[in-house]
Amino acid sequence: MRFSPTLRASLTLSSLVAFADAYWIFGGTQPLVTTRLDPVVDSGTLGGHVHVVAGGSNFGPTYDYDTQIQSKCSTITVQKDLSNYWAPQLYYHDQSTGELTAMPSSFNIYYLPRAGPANESIMAFPAGLRMIAGDTNEHMNTYNASSFADQAISYMCLDYNNDHTGDPDWAERPDFFDHTCPDGLRAQIFFPSCWDGVNLDSSDHKSHMAYPIQNYNSGDCPDSHPVHLVSLFYEMFVSVDQFPYNGNGTWVYANGDTTGRGLHGDFVNGWADIDLLQNAIDNCGDANGQVSACPPLQAEVDQNAASACEYTGLIVDEEVGLNGPITTLPGCNPLWDGTGTKPACPDDASPGLIDAETPLPTGWSDIGCIAEGTNGRAFTGASTTSPNMTRATCAEFCDSKGFSLAGAEFGDECYCDNTFQNGASNTTVTWSECSNKCAGNSLQDCGGPQRLSLMYNPTPGNAQIVSQTPIVPSGAPTAAPTVASVAGSSAISSAAPATSSAAVAPAVPAGWSASGCVSDNGARTLNGFSFTTDTMTPGTCASTCASKGFSMAGIEYGQECYCGNSFANGGGSTLAASSCNMACSGDASSTCGGSWALSLYSDSSSISASLPNSGSSSPSSAAVSSALPSSAPAPSSVAVSSAPAVSASASPTSALLIAVPSAASASAAAPSMPASAPSMPASAPSSASTPVPSGSANSTVNLPAGWSAAGCVSDTLQRTLNRDAYTGTTMTVASCVAHCDSLGWSMAGLEYSRECYCGDSFVNGGGNPLPDSSCDMVCPTDGNSCGGPLALNVYTKASASTAARRNLKARHFGRRHGSGNFF
Template sequence: MMRSFFAIPTVLALCFLGYVDAFWRMNCAVIQTGRVDPLVNYGAVAAHAHTIVGGSNIGVNSTFRTLINSECSSCEIAADKSAYWTPLLYYSYPNGSFLEVPHGGSVIYYLARGPNANQTIPYPKDFRILTGDKSLRSYDSVTMTWGNAAYPGRPVADRISFVCLPDGPPLPEYPYMFNTTCANGMRAQIAFQSCWNGKELYKQDNSHVAYLSGIDNGICPPTHPIQLPTLFMETLYAVSQVPDQTPEGRFVFSQGDPTGYGFHADFQNGWETNVLADATKNCLVPDNFGQISYCPSLYASQNNGYSVNCPERPAQIGEPVHGLLDHLPGCIRITDGPESAPASSMNCPPSIPPPRIFATKDSVPRPTASPVPGALFGVAQNKYLGCYNDSAASSYRTLNAISTTNYQAMTVEWCQNWCMQKGYRLSGVEYAQECHCDNEINPTSVSGQRECTWNCGGTMTSGTGKQQICGGLGHINVYNNTDSNFDAFGDMTDTAGNAQPYSPPAGVGPNYLGCYSDGSSSGRALTGAVTADRYMTIEKCAEYCTAGIGYQYYGLEFASQCYCGNTFQNSGRLLTRDSTPNNNTCQMRCGGSQPQICGGPNVLSVYKNANYRPPMMKTPIGKYKAQACLTDPGTNGRSLQGASTTNPKMTEDMCVKFCLGKQMRYAGIEYGVECYCGNSIVESSGAKQVSCDNLNQMTCPGDKYQWCGGAGFMSLYYSSSI
């Protein structure tokens, strides 16, 4: 896929994800920073500083054995305890000081590429790769990958690309830091070698591996016939967060590179062998759009608490690398080029002694205590009820009586004891550090969730024994004290509890809009969705109308009816904002909660969904920009006839990436799950671009805040260049 830019030299930017259909992608947080590089400088201080993600045992003496025995991984797939590292990025001030540029870690892609993708094998144990050349300071247009007539070679320098993410339209990619004025960050991207000679697991000169002919596609050379997963790494640097930037200042990588041509990355395998083998065989080639949930072997160890469960470890090299420094770590000199940097550019004066390498004791995986719902766990007679979804809104908390936070001490037992001392029977742990109490579970909550994956702060900081789980992101582990001698109403000996039985809040909340008229003869005031329940409550109606994509308004009527909508129709007009019931407006008690008001005859108690966010067409998505909607009347076939796919979890991003992979300029989504591509709109189909405003659009099943066309029309995207 050729792309040339008006630059000197004219280069082929690495539009890596343009071909991507089959891959998986995972986020990784930082696990260590410093001059650690067990590939190039095994057992010693490395020449320059790196930022490392992955297995917690990474250090100067790391091997496959030590990595696989890491206590944890800072990547969201816990079975991957490999280590991945890239150079740190600094800002060089005119006065000679350096400030580390913040970033939160890296995104790692595993891809199946080229015509022989089905022959891809997993990385062997102790396999290691280094990609890039730290000494480069200009574009190398001479060194090429191996290729033939069918699959021509490509400059090896195209393994690197930089993307500047401004507030406005996206910019093209280049193999150097062409622009650092990036409001939304500068992303460094690099591809690894995908071909192996089948002999050595690592060689210092990296001759054991080679690139595919097209780096991000193509075939392996005859000397390296074994194809491995194509590893691709992204690191997003928050360049706009660096204060006091001046025209004389500049960004520089830790090896003294102000150009970006010397960007590089290392990989040391630490995968659980059976997991990587299964994922390579069953998940790397199928068209899965990178979603881990499509791959059972990966999904089994996925968790969204990876940065909490496996925080950054203390530096092994005793020198500062964070914050404002008076020199680059290792006293590296900045070398501008265009000539390659010398092999050693360190120049520390005698006043700066070599840093100490701190001894590190390799950790081992800590077992996790995972109770089964219905079993006793923690303090005696406390029964585990399960993992529940939990809303941050106080009225929808699973347990919403009282709560406290204590990261350093938080364990399941700590929370159970705290709630019992306050007189509450139920206790719940969440976000690794929160403890919630109540005597009843909010009926809006649902058990049986799998997102409770965050380790309790108290068991993490103790460093001994088993780890415990303390909920997760928006999810809570709930326990019930079943001791018959415990009186949850505060009569227990030595208990000053003041708990009360759970009761939904009476009256109205701050999101109450008022009592509105509703005439069935002239049409309902809210026409989005409707349900009825003999035991209706405000909470039930709110849950019904705000679930999924969610409506902007919900209203209750006749004590048992619930109506939803995004606008008020002709019959809907405000009668009063007074929440006090009266015979002329809303005065009927809710069937499921007598303290509450659920409208009245032909009048609605109306509330606004404070969390409502309307869906919209996302733009831009890479190079593609949202257009008007495209009608698809079905005359002479579809309006776009280049390629198509369907997916029950379709999103706008998914369709655009599919069409980008097919090198099509247009991408259109229809009926929520159908994706069509083409380089032109088929005129004979009768298609027209029309406004989407008055169309009955469908939300995307994979993202409720995106539109995915509708019946007989497409949400249309277009890119002027491929």
């Protein structure tokens, strides 16, 4: 179905409003989490279907503005915007097998200050506002072309080569296309911008908002909704081009809709500084889409924080199609095209909620992000790589080898030791420098380039894997929900410690006493250890914390216990006693915290116990420090390799000092190729190759036709070539260049011996010429030069065509206005 000519004209005229330049875009916004939660429509319980969510890290089963603005970070680059934006996940449906795979997606989020003919004042979103656009129950039989609410949902089929200009079958439309889209699908959602001025929500989540009188995307507000808010519009880019198109039914939303009419979007306000938003609305009239052209917003940009932002809350304990195909959509969502009677669905299993981050093994604590050694590896005792890497996997591996320090790096690498080596120390760097997602859990960070996510256990060797028992949601929203909207500790476990079977709740240990009610936040005020149980009492929590060497215990939401030795992450402010108002799950006569409020207990005899130098709340009073013995012997069960020490530019996998069991016949230094590495030829096909010198220190390498070496240039932590990347233990110059060439990119760069990056131009301040000596690291298999630390051996292709580009992940970092001017 296409828009009518009359409506098309209306849309074209509406794009010519006087405020055409007064907008900005949060472009290329990546998802925070994909799970079956919806704190607007299904507050306090499981959502009806899976959503892909962007924005603030305190997303969860419930929404509270004060909680939302305590988010540690946002996937939005402007970190003062801690709002959440979400839409249903779109799946590829293999109609021959019935399998469903979640397709990668990202967002462009537009803020459009648009006054109508009456030139009304445009206002920022009020604190606590939530709203939705679209209708999950909409289908083509109910579509009304004259309805602004229906017009607000539409699609563009992206074809950056413009092969279908003027073809009505490729024009903007309100439902799915009947063909594939060579550069992805753009799903578009325009929210109502007129507020009644009183209600922050309504029973249908719509009645408190309205579209303007003249058009859905511009005009004056009706008298019933007189407050004109900034217009919100977002585009969800979905990489449908990565999957075959098999006719109608190939694309399916998480709600079962196969037509596209069931698209909808949700928004909850999390602007931590509403005055900042108002300032941008009032003073950025010439931004023309660019945040950088709006000084108040640009001052709050932190791309590193947006890239590294972790979701530390609760997710539904079910597969949603991100880790492999599923056969049934989560929830009661049979596939339906809107004709006939909607199919029935099998009984929903009603899974519980679990912590999004894989809990660390017992005894292990997250310390923070640290830098690699200045002249070699920080940890040289043992190492491994895995396509299933998480911080817990790394800690488990190091524990099994008897090491007390574990560091996860570059998403899939793990390194172990008992001391810091080669100039490394336990001094933490900014958390956002560890921004690489774990290969085995995309919701968790596992280090970064030259950065390690550090974990510590003072007594390794006996750690136990922590399993999670799903929490059953309450099923109804409450002012103080019994299910935490965010349970932020990565070490949280639902396995309760042993408690007394006596009828009387256990008392707090000797020397411990109540210390009032204090504030908590999403980053956690007490972050040394945590667990949850449905038999929680103050004695249970305090005794557990005491047994693990902590001097402070805090109880929250009736059933959660947190331990530490000092307040962290800006929490610990004194609250009124009434803020701790929830009964303990194991003793209704006692109080166990509240919503983001901790009932605090402390041990006066050890309240000043020392912490590791890194600032972590480790249970041990012995500092994790580079002052430990500089060459502590390896555990008796392993033998440290006598390989030569690595150089200052050591690659993540080359020339490692590896500790392996002495009886082993194979070296741990040769892990298998990560499953996530793309398949490619070991060298470019000889029929289309040109021998060229790949660098001053390299031998002659066969490259694809048209490619040549361009020297050694600088990289940055934000990446100089950022359109595609992979890492591999069999990296060669030829394989990297062939990979980038196959995707249509005109530039390829090799770094740290095993990393390959693709793009069309240098970005993020990199690309400055460096001497050849800066690219002094060899490829792991062919001996050629493969870059250096933050140094790229670059290869370029003359007259590269972009028509054949296909990326392996969602890659729409900015809106291509040539493909349409909808908003």
